[in-house]
Amino acid sequence: MKDPGRRPTPFPRRGHNHAKCVRHALVAAAELCARQGERLTPLRRRVLELVWSSHQPIGAYAILDRLKTDGRSAAPPTVYRGLEFLLEQGLVHRIASLNAFIGCADPGHAHSVQILICTQCGAAAELDDGRVNKALGRSAAENGFSVEGRIVELSGVCGSCRGGGDRARAGHRPHVA
Amino acid sequence: MKDPGRRPTPFPRRGHNHAKCVRHALVAAAELCARQGERLTPLRRRVLELVWSSHQPIGAYAILDRLKTDGRSAAPPTVYRGLEFLLEQGLVHRIASLNAFIGCADPGHAHSVQILICTQCGAAAELDDGRVNKALGRSAAENGFSVEGRIVELSGVCGSCRGGGDRARAGHRPHVA
DNA sequence: GCGGTTGGTGTTATATTATAACATTAACAC
DNA sequence: GTGTTAATGTTATAATATAACACCAACCGC
Incomplete structure (x- = not known):
């Protein structure tokens, strides 16, 4: 948001x-x-x-x-x-x-969001980054396409699971291959 | 290619x-x-x-x-x-x-593309716009998320369908730059 | 209130998409 | 040729989603 x-x-x-x-x-x-x-x-x-x-x-x-x-x-x-x-x-x-x-x-x-899905903890979160939406809109427009609906879903690893932030320490996560 | x-x-x-x-x-x-x-x-x-x-x-x-x-x-x-x-x-x-x-x-x-899906003619096409990928990557990175896979699917109307069938038949080029 | 209309829910059945598990065959290595 | 692996055949079922019709309750105009 x-x-x-x-x-x-x-x-x-x-x-x-x-x-x-x-x-x-x-x-x-x-x-x-x-x-x-x-x-x-x-x-x-x-x-x-x-x-x-x-x-x-x-x-x-x-x-x-x-x-x-x-x-x-x-x-x-x-x-x-x-x-x-x-x-x-x-x-x-x-x-x-x-x-x-x-x-x-x-x-x-x-109304138009990017979903982030952590493959490690399974949680999903949403962003609404104007630059992403703008880039998508511009790219589509340049190709003659008029956008009505967008689906943007990124899978990867969230900051917590990566060990960076606040909780890596607190917890210990299951070993997921 | x-x-x-x-x-x-x-x-x-x-x-x-x-x-x-x-x-x-x-x-x-x-x-x-x-x-x-x-x-x-x-x-x-x-x-x-x-x-x-x-x-x-x-x-x-x-x-x-x-x-x-x-x-x-x-x-x-x-x-x-x-x-x-x-x-x-x-x-x-x-x-x-x-x-x-x-x-x-x-x-x-x-390997990482944006799919455009025309709701009128049902056709789908793909783009691989570096600016989109960059914006997605940056947005994710700023939020502590490390991206592994992306799904980007835009629905809308393709250039040919937007003008009515005649343009497509004629091989007309959509007006957006 | 009455009766009609609407929107929400109940219920049964089925369509659509995808995978598990095991058997068989084909291709290749030696 | 024989053993090994990859590919395909086959049967069954899981997982996701919708169609179609029945019922009921709320609201609306009277």
């Missing part, structure tokens, strides 16, 4: 207060829906909460399983409808390369 | 000699495999030919159907193995947003 102060990483710290992330996402969603005149029903809210259950992208069927353990009646369309709504509202992003979903860190603002 | 002169569009003209595209792709593939010491078997060659049967991305099961009508014994793994090989050699690209495949226009050179 556009943070004037440069952040070392858009990935959350290990051991951060994740409940806060979830709470914030739900509040922001409620506000956004209220503004838009859209209904954040209990089901939709619950799907969003499940998407936010971690910073790792979650698949539709994982969400489905968790809805079922809620005791709720649920089938694939239940989940996909919820996700469709959340996607339309810009509350979640779909990650095409994983067939999975992640909560949008900046709903209502970021 | 990399054309230093800028082209008005990376999309082929309507009515171009497509047989030539296919022939060229197959020759280039044979050469590349020879150089790499890899085996372009009849099956792999046929899968590549089918991927190149048009400039529209083709799904694995469409390839499968066509293999079957060849009279050849074929099942999903047949196709996916062929595609896996071709992907490894850089002879085809997978388009994550479509679950489909397209022949690589510049095998052996372009």
